[in-house]
Amino acid sequence: MNPIDRRAMIAATGAALLLPSRLLAQTPGAPFSWQRLVAQAQRMARAPFVETPLHPGAQAVDYMALHEARFRDEATIWGDLPGDTGIRLFPLSRNAAQPVQIALVDKGRAIPLRYDPAMFDAPSGNPVKALPADAGFAGFRIMNAARDGDWLSFLGASYFRAPGASKQFGLSARAIAINTSLPGREEFPRFTHFWLERTGNSSVTIHALLDGASISGAFRFVSSLGPDGVRQDVTAALFPRRAIPELGLMPMTSMFWYDQANRGTGTDWRPEIHDSDMLSIASANGTAHARPIVNPARPLVSRFVERDPKGFGLIQRDRDFTHYQDDGVFYDRRPSLWATPAKPFGAGQVRLYTFPTDSEYTDNVAAYWTPDAPPRPGARIDLDYRLDWSAAKTPAGSDMAIVDNIWRGRGDQPGIERLVVDFAGPLPNGKPDIWTDSSGWAIVKTAGYPVLGRDHLYRVVLDIKLEEGKSADIRVQLRAGARALSEYVHYPMGV
Numbered sequence: 001m002n003p004i005d006r007r008a009m010i011a012a013t014g015a016a017l018l019l020p021s022r023l024l025a026q027t028p029g030a031p032f033s034w035q036r037l038v039a040q041a042q043r044m045a046r047a048p049f050v051e052t053p054l055h056p057g058a059q060a061v062d063y064m065a066l067h068e069a070r071f072r073d074e075a076t077i078w079g080d081l082p083g084d085t086g087i088r089l090f091p092l093s094r095n096a097a098q099p100v101q102i103a104l105v106d107k108g109r110a111i112p113l114r115y116d117p118a119m120f121d122a123p124s125g126n127p128v129k130a131l132p133a134d135a136g137f138a139g140f141r142i143m144n145a146a147r148d149g150d151w152l153s154f155l156g157a158s159y160f161r162a163p164g165a166s167k168q169f170g171l172s173a174r175a176i177a178i179n180t181s182l183p184g185r186e187e188f189p190r191f192t193h194f195w196l197e198r199t200g201n202s203s204v205t206i207h208a209l210l211d212g213a214s215i216s217g218a219f220r221f222v223s224s225l226g227p228d229g230v231r232q233d234v235t236a237a238l239f240p241r242r243a244i245p246e247l248g249l250m251p252m253t254s255m256f257w258y259d260q261a262n263r264g265t266g267t268d269w270r271p272e273i274h275d276s277d278m279l280s281i282a283s284a285n286g287t288a289h290a291r292p293i294v295n296p297a298r299p300l301v302s303r304f305v306e307r308d309p310k311g312f313g314l315i316q317r318d319r320d321f322t323h324y325q326d327d328g329v330f331y332d333r334r335p336s337l338w339a340t341p342a343k344p345f346g347a348g349q350v351r352l353y354t355f356p357t358d359s360e361y362t363d364n365v366a367a368y369w370t371p372d373a374p375p376r377p378g379a380r381i382d383l384d385y386r387l388d389w390s391a392a393k394t395p396a397g398s399d400m401a402i403v404d405n406i407w408r409g410r411g412d413q414p415g416i417e418r419l420v421v422d423f424a425g426p427l428p429n430g431k432p433d434i435w436t437d438s439s440g441w442a443i444v445k446t447a448g449y450p451v452l453g454r455d456h457l458y459r460v461v462l463d464i465k466l467e468e469g470k471s472a473d474i475r476v477q478l479r480a481g482a483r484a485l486s487e488y489v490h491y492p493m494g495v
Contacts, residue, residue: 029109032195034220037207038237041218042380045239049213052192055135058097060127066093069128073147075119077104083201084151084225086143089113091120091128092135096156098190099136105197105207113137140194142204144225151225152232157188158210159253160221162230162389164335170254170275171314171337173387175210175219176238177248177368181301181353185245187212191219200224215240215375229335229390233342238381247375248351248368250339250385254314255363256293256354260323261408264295266358272324273360275334278317278403279352279367280487282310282396290403290487291352293365296495299355302473304490307347310396313338314367317393317403338395339369342384347372401425401478401486404457411463416444417493419462423478423486426456432478432485434460440472441465441493448478464493471495 061069069091073079077087092099103110115135122128139155149167154160158175178187189212197205203224210217217238224231240247254276258267267273274293281289281304291302293314315336318324324331348371357364375381388395394402404424411418434448445463460476471494478486 029103029106029111031108032103032105032110032207033108034207034218034235037195037209037218037220041209041216041237042239044209044211044216045241045378049211049241052098052190054097055092055099055131057127057131057135058092059094060130061091061093063094065122065127066091069120069122069126071119072121076143076147077113077196078198081198081201082145084142084144085198085201085204086147087140087196087204088143088150089119089140090138090153090155091115092131092138096138100139100191101193102137102140103193103195105195105205110195140196142223142225151230152204152223154191154194154206154208157190158208162232162335164229164389164391165227166330166333166335166391168330168333168335170316170331170334172253172363173337174251174253175208175236176212176215176217177246177251177366178212178214178244179246180248180251180366180368181299181351182246183299187214189213189215189217202226210238214242214244228392229388231389232387234383234385234387236381236383238375238383240375240377240379240381242377244375246370248366248370249345249383250312250341250387251366251368252314252337252339253363254293254365254367255357255360256295256365257357257360258295259318259406261292261406262294268360270325272318273326273331274316275331276314276316276336276365278315279312279350280315280338280394280396281306281312281350282398284308284310287484288394288396288398288400288402288487289490291490292403292406293352293354294492294495295364296354296356296492298495299353300492300495302352302490302492304350304352305347306350308344309341309350309369311338311340312350312367312369313395314365315393315395316391318405319391319393333391335389336392336395338388338390338392340386340388342386345369345371398487399425400484401427401456401458403487403489406491411445415466416463417441417466419464419474419491419493421460421462421476421489421491422451423458423460424456425486427458427478427485428480430480432458432480435477435479436462437475438464438472439475440470441467441474443474467494
């Protein structure tokens with residue numbers, strides 16, 4: 001997974017608006033439907049891939065030019081209609097130089113939009129104003145009714161983001177991930193066309209055409225804003241052009257620099273910095289897996305074998321401001337993202353890929369579903385799933401005790417490291433059984449007790465014997481006999 005310039009994306013997200021009467025191409029529009037879009041994607045897969053060229057004027061639109069160019073509020077698409085559906089468009093820039101085409105859909109016809117520099121307020125000489133009418137756009141965002149923030153944005157390759165109920169952006173989703181964990185082989189298929197349809201006062205359906213060297217596809221995102229955050233029902237038809245060693249479905253991308261258990265050296269003054277702190281998986285058999293995220297010393301792939309999982313997601317579980325002390329970008333408000341298959345996905349793996357980072361501006365975490373059955377060139381892959389962007393600590397709805405915090409430090413003896421896991425949630429009367437296992441280092445001591453003065457908080461302390469040059473996966477769960485009382489925790493050590 002290549003690093004993403006987060007600063008450039010944040011700058012771009014802060015500027016966009018439109019006026020349909022000036023931007024609509026002078027055309028009656030072409031017929032549009034989901035079936036037509038799927039057929040178009042299938043035809044593309046049968047033809048050689050052609051990369052969209054960079055627009056020659058985009059290179060001049062640097063970070064400062066993008067920041068200074070502001071869309072005019074009165075130019076917002078659907079801005080005269082009630083609700084949360086105002087559309088504002090992103091201009092091309094140095095960091096998003098491949099144009100996408102955008103059209104509005106009404107009554108089964110699609111009318112393309114054209115670029116108009118007059119939609120921007122910008123200083124004299126700003127290169128955004130010099131982009132021509134055929135420039136196209138970099139992406140778009142959907143504004144809330146108060147116009148003080150956006151609740152969904154698509155910008156760059158096949159990336160899209162939503163802030164959840166906290167109105168704070170964080171992690172991103174992608175339409176597809178190709179060879180993400182294979183060094184030097186990752187591909188970034190991109191959305192080349194969007195069709196936007198207003199379907200309610202707080203809902204917009206987004207159709208998109210995806211194209212890349214290994215795959216093409218049609219996507220439909222039925223997106224709505226509710227009191228708990230953003231929900232998207234996603235339908236996709238994918239058509240591989242060639243064999244794909246690692247196909248990632250329902251992918252999501254985030255950032256983890258450090259937390260209280262992984263500060264390391266060279267960290268910032270803030271106690272913790274991360275957009276997500278946990279991978280959560282809901283298995284078909286009812287097991288709730290919790291894999292805390294770490295910043296590894298080298299690229300790391302964690303694989304969780306599943307059949308027909310109920311869902312998975314990257315979670316920002318720690319929502320205590322005092323743990324971050326960030327009064328600028330508010331990491332405690334970052335959304336969680338949960339993916340729920342609408343139909344059984346069969347056998348495969350939830351994969352978590354992380355690589356080292358030394359800053360908060362690089363996305364170094366990716367999670368995705370990889371099916372066991374390899375994609376076949378010329379075949380069709382149909383997907384139906386739901387994405388929920390929220391502040392939920394347990395998006396899967398489990399009533400088991402959850403991981404509340406984790407700490408690491410030295411044990412009482414040389415060569416011993418201590419791992420402390422706090423579980424939050426009601427537990428039955430009596431002392432739970434502490435089940436542990438390790439695929440590497442030896443667990444030499446285990447203890448557990450309720451934390452005094454804290455309701456429903458149970459602490460597990462593990463002393464683990466270090467083995468230089470060897471990594472380990474420490475697993476722990478609270479049980480009552482064979483019955484699970486807590487999440488099944490997987491913690492990586494020595495990575």
